[in-house]
Amino acid sequence: MANYSTNEFRSGLKVMLDGDPCSILENEFVKPGKGQAFNRVKLRNLKTGRVLEKTFKSGEALEGADVLDMDMQYLYNDGDFWYFMEPESFEQHQANENAVGDALQWLSEQDICVVTLYNGAPLSVVPPNHVELEIVETDPGLRGDTAQGGSKPARLVTGATVKVPLFLDQGDVVKVDTRTGEYQGRVK
Amino acid sequence: MTNWQPSASQAMLRCRAELLASLREFFSQHGVSEVDVPVLGRSTVTDSNIESIIAEPFGGSGYLQTSPEYFMKRLLAAGSGDIYCLGKAFRNGEAGQRHNPEFTLLEWYRCDWDEQQLMDEVADLISRIYATTNQSTLAVHRGSYGDYFAQVLAVNPHSAPLDQLQQLAVSAGSQSWAGETRANCLDLLFSVQVEPQLPQGLVFVYDYPACQSALAQTSVNDQGQLVSRRFEAFLNGMELANGYFELRDGAEQGQRFDEDLKARSAANKPSIAVDSHLMSALDQGLPSCAGVALGVDRLLMQLQGADSIGQVMPFSWDRC
Numbered sequence: 001m002a003n004y005s006t007n008e009f010r011s012g013l014k015v016m017l018d019g020d021p022c023s024i025l026e027n028e029f030v031k032p033g034k035g036q037a038f039n040r041v042k043l044r045n046l047k048t049g050r051v052l053e054k055t056f057k058s059g060e061a062l063e064g065a066d067v068l069d070m071d072m073q074y075l076y077n078d079g080d081f082w083y084f085m086e087p088e089s090f091e092q093h094q095a096n097e098n099a100v101g102d103a104l105q106w107l108s109e110q111d112i113c114v115v116t117l118y119n120g121a122p123l124s125v126v127p128p129n130h131v132e133l134e135i136v137e138t139d140p141g142l143r144g145d146t147a148q149g150g151s152k153p154a155r156l157v158t159g160a161t162v163k164v165p166l167f168l169d170q171g172d173v174v175k176v177d178t179r180t181g182e183y184q185g186r187v188k
Numbered sequence: 189m190t191n192w193q194p195s196a197s198q199a200m201l202r203c204r205a206e207l208l209a210s211l212r213e214f215f216s217q218h219g220v221s222e223v224d225v226p227v228l229g230r231s232t233v234t235d236s237n238i239e240s241i242i243a244e245p246f247g248g249s250g251y252l253q254t255s256p257e258y259f260m261k262r263l264l265a266a267g268s269g270d271i272y273c274l275g276k277a278f279r280n281g282e283a284g285q286r287h288n289p290e291f292t293l294l295e296w297y298r299c300d301w302d303e304q305q306l307m308d309e310v311a312d313l314i315s316r317i318y319a320t321t322n323q324s325t326l327a328v329h330r331g332s333y334g335d336y337f338a339q340v341l342a343v344n345p346h347s348a349p350l351d352q353l354q355q356l357a358v359s360a361g362s363q364s365w366a367g368e369t370r371a372n373c374l375d376l377l378f379s380v381q382v383e384p385q386l387p388q389g390l391v392f393v394y395d396y397p398a399c400q401s402a403l404a405q406t407s408v409n410d411q412g413q414l415v416s417r418r419f420e421a422f423l424n425g426m427e428l429a430n431g432y433f434e435l436r437d438g439a440e441q442g443q444r445f446d447e448d449l450k451a452r453s454a455a456n457k458p459s460i461a462v463d464s465h466l467m468s469a470l471d472q473g474l475p476s477c478a479g480v481a482l483g484v485d486r487l488l489m490q491l492q493g494a495d496s497i498g499q500v501m502p503f504s505w506d507r508c
Binding site: 028029030031032033034035036037038040054055056057058060 | 235237238281282283284285286287360361362364365371372375376378379380400402420427430481483
């Protein structure tokens with residue numbers, strides 16, 4: 001992979017830091033009037049998801065990371081791995097539980113997800129921003145109680161638990177924003 | 189569509205015009221004469237951390253000046269008395285939220301003053317402008333570099349051994365600071381760890397470490413430490429001005445320039461011929477004086493609450 005100098009650091013650039021692939025979030029040029037120039041850089045470790053802040057000397061370089069974000073279709077889970085397919089080439093990739101992470105609770109077969117490949121293997125999975133899922137368990141609905149604004153927990157078919165309005169019942173399908181885990185509406 | 193429009197709003201440009209006028213009015217009232225020295229010179233600074241933009245007048249070599257300091261010192265040595273320059277300065281490779289390769293610098297010199305007296309005047313100038321623009325009083329703080337540094341890092345910057353500073357710099361920055369010089373480690377620690385902890389308002393930091401003297405005199409402070417008679421002013425945590433009780437000893441200045449050149453060579457940076465006119469002027473005799481350079485764009489950013497320097501200048505470099 002190519003090396004990238006601090007002046008090429010842009011948000012979204014993937015670089016290697018201490019052996020882990022990281023994505024650059026912010027890069028601020030700092031220079032005291034009479035001192036050495038440096039760059040304060042915020043990065044997200046793509047393995048752990050942690051955000052770190054490092055200060056590099058201006059002109060210093062980091063090795064690029066072989067990281068690629070790709071839209072893929074979720075196929076199935078065989079108990080150990082989750083399988084994803086590239087829609088153009090039909091090439092399949094197996095992701096372990098670590099890579100699937102929190103996406104697990106939202107995944108339905110045939111969903112299009114963003115799979116981040118690191119050295120060709122899935123590193124992380126981002127589910128679709130919005131999913132429509134059936135409620136499999138919740139307290140009985142209070143029909144007609146649509147105006148109260150109260151909420152109750154409901155477990156969805158994929159395993160996630162979200163807060164839904166009181167009038168919803170088992171078997172209803174709801175739309176959820178996976179980024180916040182918030183209920184968006186009922187799907188008729 | 190090209191990005192032909194100015195980077196600052198029309199309202200901001202009117203504020204900028206008012207600021208430039210009020211700066212000139214202040215110096216006019218205080219009997220300091222304006223000088224408009226050249227921005228294109230045959231020589232430039234040797235400082236290993238400042239890169240000049242090369243120009244080619246008449247096909248020969250020249251530089252856009254990184255500050256008006258050398259020309260102003262030649263005027264002082266020639267008997268100008270108190271002078272100020274409000275003009276453009278250029279630094280290569282500097283661009284960011286707070287940096288533009290061409291910027292507006294206010295620099296002035298007061299004869300027979302030291303840096304403490306000059307700090308009083310900087311505080312007076314900024315406080316007046318702030319009061320007019322923001323209709324409120326600006327808090328002013330003043331403390332030594334050693335005190336501010338020790339408050340945050342519990343280390344004496346003047347006496348701490350180099351390996352301790354390097355260790356602190358590695359944990360504050362990255363592994364690449366392990367072999368850095370004392371001055372560079374101190375710069376990193378002060379910028380990254382101390383500056384964010386400075387109080388709001390106008391903060392003067394004086395008595396810099398001797399290794400960061402540049403063109404300032406050194407002397408021994410109350411605690412017997414050799415310090416630089418240099419100060420910096422920060423406005424709401426942003427570096428705004430840098431001042432010196434000016435070094436007048438031509439031989440010592442020559443030695444510092446030689447050290448700069450060694451540092452440039454070690455860092456594989458281009459060598460610079462020392463400005464012989466400046467050296468001759470120092471030999472002739474610079475009057476005892478204090479001088480300060482203040483970033484006018486940054487002052488306007490703070491007065492108007494702008495996030496980036498491009499918002500306060502007609503055209504930032506990305507639109508030039």
